[in-house]
Amino acid sequence: MTAKRKVFAISSPGGHWIQLTRLCAGLEAEHEIVYALPDKLFKPKRDQKIYSVIDVSADDKWKLIPCAFQVGYILLKERPQVILSTGAAPGVVAILLGKLLRIRTIWIDSIANVQKISRSGELVKNRADVFLTQWEHLSDQQHVLFKGSVL
Template structure:
């Protein structure tokens, strides 16, 4: 059962821990007015979300943990089916990559905001998700390309 607020755009924001989560938190003012669900790898991050958001803890997995990625994908699929988001947004890494790929399968629009920590080049997840995201952003102007990602500013 979806618990979103009628009439509001449904948004699922997904990030792994550490800097990816910090950057997602910096974007949260842009989510005002949305029915927000958050998914991340640390249960104690629940206190970072707006009071009326829904919070999910997901497995932390990397490309070297194939079994973990399968579990993570299953968790994200269940969240996506429960939330039915209009938009899925992520700042990375593997959890965000999978959330965007699966989100597209259920018809959600997808937004990838590449890590501000990647000054010299795009993150590996960012390089791989670009062609699958509806909006692909970089926070470094010199990394923008005509085919993407695009630069429209930085959150930090």
Template sequence: MKVLAVSSIGGHWIQLLRLMPAFEDVTVEFMSTKQSFSTMVDGKKFYSIPDGNRWNKYGLVKCFFAILKVVETSKPDIIITTGAAPGLIALFIGKLFSIKTIWVDSIANCEQISMSGKIATKVADVVYTQWGHLEDNKVKFFGNVLG
């Protein structure tokens, strides 16, 4: 079993790292938008990708093609992401390849699911929230990764 774990920088990356105990019995490869993060996952395959967001459309295009190339060569069984835009792009690409996908919405979104998380409910196989009161028929609660 191979997992591709994807996130952008900041809190998304920290939350992704907090999920590492869940990856103990599988091969996990990491992908993020900052090359220096590779030092945080020593011994694991790491892919650096361009960043993009709703204000940087060109960055999103570059990010899409970089993720596409990694998914084609890595061939993960599961893609998991804590967001944001690069993670959402990875989910879309995963679906193109019939790869199982998981979105874990940021703990910072305590009042509602994030904009990307709302989109993920239409794409991902499973969407998790880190706040019990946000659980519904599309979004599951299983605890939080920072708790």
């Protein structure tokens, strides 16, 4: 039996989190998922490992520093093979730190972004190893890929 690959799944609360957990539900049989989100009220299911990180947004950039320390600590402690995020700012932090630590990164832009790539997606689209959009017209076939419906 081969060891399960460890995936670090991180997002903002709300819709980003709902999308992330739906994606990860299909991965849990084959992978060990370690979650992180800025919400201490989330109750994990059995066998789920969930970390709480500081909430950060474009409106409070000063919180990026403590968030980066928290995410960096989790990455060094857990040593995932892959980072997966649906956004927003905590995911950007994780993708950027993941690149520094040579961890494979996957960004799936929120299904809610129909007209254009999200603001956080724009920050990572040239840095993530895989960047997926859920809308074909937003694909550029280089950095932003459309591979069909994700959710």
